[in-house]
Amino acid sequence: MFPAAVACRSVAGRDDLTDEQWDLIEPLMPSSGRGGQWRNHRQVIDGILWQLRTGAPWRDVPERYGPWKTLHERLRRWTAGGTWDRILEHVQTLQADAGSIEWVFSIGSSVVRAHQHSAGARKKGHPGRPGVEDLVEPDEALGRSRGGLSTKIHLATDARGLPVVVLLTSGQAGDNPQLLRLLDRVRVNTSGPGRPRKRPDCVLADRAYSSPSTRRALRARRIRFVSPEKKDHAAHRLRKGSRGGRAPVFDKVAYKGRNVVERCFNRLKQFRGLATRYAKRAAYYRALVVIAAIALWLR
Numbered sequence: 001m002f003p004a005a006v007a008c009r010s011v012a013g014r015d016d017l018t019d020e021q022w023d024l025i026e027p028l029m030p031s032s033g034r035g036g037q038w039r040n041h042r043q044v045i046d047g048i049l050w051q052l053r054t055g056a057p058w059r060d061v062p063e064r065y066g067p068w069k070t071l072h073e074r075l076r077r078w079t080a081g082g083t084w085d086r087i088l089e090h091v092q093t094l095q096a097d098a099g100s101i102e103w104v105f106s107i108g109s110s111v112v113r114a115h116q117h118s119a120g121a122r123k124k125g126h127p128g129r130p131g132v133e134d135l136v137e138p139d140e141a142l143g144r145s146r147g148g149l150s151t152k153i154h155l156a157t158d159a160r161g162l163p164v165v166v167l168l169t170s171g172q173a174g175d176n177p178q179l180l181r182l183l184d185r186v187r188v189n190t191s192g193p194g195r196p197r198k199r200p201d202c203v204l205a206d207r208a209y210s211s212p213s214t215r216r217a218l219r220a221r222r223i224r225f226v227s228p229e230k231k232d233h234a235a236h237r238l239r240k241g242s243r244g245g246r247a248p249v250f251d252k253v254a255y256k257g258r259n260v261v262e263r264c265f266n267r268l269k270q271f272r273g274l275a276t277r278y279a280k281r282a283a284y285y286r287a288l289v290v291i292a293a294i295a296l297w298l299r
Contacts, residue, residue, distance in 0.1 A: 015053045016046040021298045024094065025087050030078070039066050039074075047071045049295065052288050055272030079287040080135055088290055091297040092164065093189045096197070102159030104254075105200040107182060107209060108261035109175050110269075114142055114149040114277040121280035141282035143170025151277050153265070153289060156182040161260035163268070163293040164188070168286050175208040180217055199223060204258035215248060226254045268292050 017025075022042050029041045047065025051058060058068040065071060078084060095101050121140050141151045150171025156164050165185045167178055183203070189196040202224040210227040218225040229248055237244035269275040271292045279285040 015049050015295075017042060017049070017298075024091065024298065025294075028083065028087050028090055030081060030083060039070055044071055044074045048075055048291065052271045052273040052291060055276065055278070075284065075287060076135075079283050084287050084290045084294070088294050088297070089187070089189065091294060093191060095162075095297065096188050096190050097192075100160075101162075101164075101188065103197075103201045104159040104257060105164065105183075105186075105203050106157050106159075106161070106258045106261035107155070107179055107203060107205040108157075108258075108265065109152050109154045109178070109208075110265045111145055111147060111171050112151050112153060112269075112274065112277050113147055114151055114171075116149070118142065118277050118280055118285075119149065135281055135283040137282045139170055140280065141168040141170055141285070143172045145171035147171070151282070151285065153268075153274075154178045154182060155261055155264060156186065157261045157264045159257060159260065161264040161267075162297055163264055166286060166289050166293060168282050168289075176211055176214060179203075179205065179209050179214055183221075183223075202226060202254065204255060206258065210248075226251050226258075228255070264296070267296060271295075 026041070043064075043066055047061050047068075048071055050065060051061050051071070058072050061068045061071060092101070118140075119142065121136075123136065142149060143152075144150070145152075152169045152171050152173055154167040154169065154175070158164055165182045167182055167185070169178065183198075183200075186198050186200065187196045188198075199221060200223060203218060203226070205225070205227045207228050207230050210230050210233065212233070215225055227248075228250055234247065237247070268289065271288075273288055274292055277285050279288065
């Protein structure tokens, strides 16, 4: 009979990668660069997914995934090296090759309560760990909103509700300034020749993003924008009379599709490590959001 620890390692978790999913991302895994062997990459990613799904402390990750310090160190290295973003771009490329991406984007944001453990990150990184300084951000995307210490996730999703771009800000940050930042980061490649696609056909957004400057910017980019006009904007336009111009066109039927971004947030927050922020570094927390986004694309 095998020892209990060995038997535990042989049991696959319900959120572990399938063979088909692993085959898609294995070519993107970095080498150690030190002439030695790293711990099995698939085992490490399965351990990170377990921690992300449960929201448990890193020290509580089951032994079958290896030492918890190895998992966290690999998360740090791959975050600094951009590995997670490359994997997300790769799975999006596979979907683009299959013609599955629907280029009607929904934009939205969601505030996440930050746990008290997420505060207190070192301002100058960690001594003895090269590369950490590159991940330091001025406010680490932590701010004060009505719910207290919080972070805001900004998403651009396709018409199926799959996340294309992820941004983080502090919890009190406004939504409208992030819309163009999200669109500027859209970059979906195909396996064949040609430039990556950077522009959706249409953008759906709620009133928080409805401003004359945003509408002008999207017209200049030839992107159809569907968003209800704010009441104060409408009142201001009417007060100006004929000089106020016409009301912006609002397609109620198309706008019904905007809720896919809200459903995407619901699915992301099924990962308990995202529903509450525990990570001190904004870069680590964003990496976890990207990993969850990859999991949604691979389903």
